[in-house]
Amino acid sequence: LIYEYGINEEQARRYLGAFLFHGDEVLRRIGDLSGGEQSRVAFLKLMLTGANFLVLDEPTNHLDIPAREAVEEALMAFPGTFLAVSHDRYFLDKVANCTLELENGKLTEYLGNYSYYLMKKEIAEEEAREEHEREKEAQAKRHSAKEAQHVAVDAKQAAAAHEAAEKRREEEKKRAEIGRIQSMSDAKREEMVQRAEAEIAMAEAELKGLEFQMNDPAVQADPQQSQAIAEAYAAKEKEIEMRYEKWERLTEA
Incomplete structure (x- = not known):
């Protein structure tokens, strides 16, 4: 390091110490180091090149x-940009503040770390399932409307039957979820609980941000923008309520 990067011995020892090389360890030859130790040295040399963009493939292997x-x-203190591929x-x-997903030739950006990415994926999957259920229900209603041209159906009985069916589906979904939770190992359930708590905390932080925007005089002066923020706030409240229900099922099952 001293000869390659023009630094003195004290600076070299300080840099090496940050990467867990202490005392006489700094005098060892590169060929005598383990694979992990060589990886640390390589990473330190990268940091000392003055580069402002790093591409890292499984840097913690x-x-x-x-x-x-x-x-x-070291990465969190790095002043430039880095792109890391890691399992x-x-x-x-x-370390990440942006996550990129490459799937079926399409690149999708999520402005958060890995947990944020998982949360957004789960929300999207839940919304897709709900949309599928709504479409199935709409198809069922259209089919019923055609049959109603030939058969008179008591409206009150139909509404009661629909409500009962919805209730049964909801109960069956909850029982199935509780069954999945009870079949999990304690470690897996604890991981799911921790993830649910992190997702709740993140959603509540986003709700606070929306509340701040709602109270902004500039937003209040724009009826269209104010309505959009209010709708986003209501949707976020519903999301938080759903996540609390999920958390309760995880902790009570």
């Missing part, structure tokens, strides 16, 4: 926990 934490701290979800949660 072969690293133990202290070494991985050292890399995470380490905890690493991505720690």
Whole structure:
């Protein structure tokens, strides 16, 4: 480091210490280092090049926990931009502020870490399921309307039957979910609880942001924008209520 990057011994030791090389370890030859140690040195050399954009492929592979934490701290202190490909979800949660998903040739951007990405994916899947259920219900109603031309059906009985069917479907869905939760291992359930709590905290933070916008005089002066913010706020409240219900099922099952 001293000869390659023009730094003195004190600076070199300080940089190496940040990557967990201490004492006489700084005098060891590169060829004598383990794979994980060589990875740390390579990463440090990258940081010292002065580059403002890094491309990292599985940067935490072969690293133990202290070494991985050292890399995470270095990345969070890095003043430039980095693109990391990794299967380490905890690493991505720690250092990423934007997640990119490449699926079927399409690139989708999520402005948050890995947990935020999972939350948004889950919301999208739930919305797709709800839309599918609405479409099935609409088809059933259209079919019923055609049959009603030939058969007189008591409106009150039909409404009661529909309500009862909706209630049964809701109860069956809840029982199925509770069954899945009860079949989980304690570790998996704890992970799901922690994820649910993180998603609730994130949704509540987004709700606070919407509340701040609603109280902005500039927004209040624009009826169209004010209505859009109010609708987003109501939707976010409904989302939070749904997430609390999910959390309660996870903790009570």
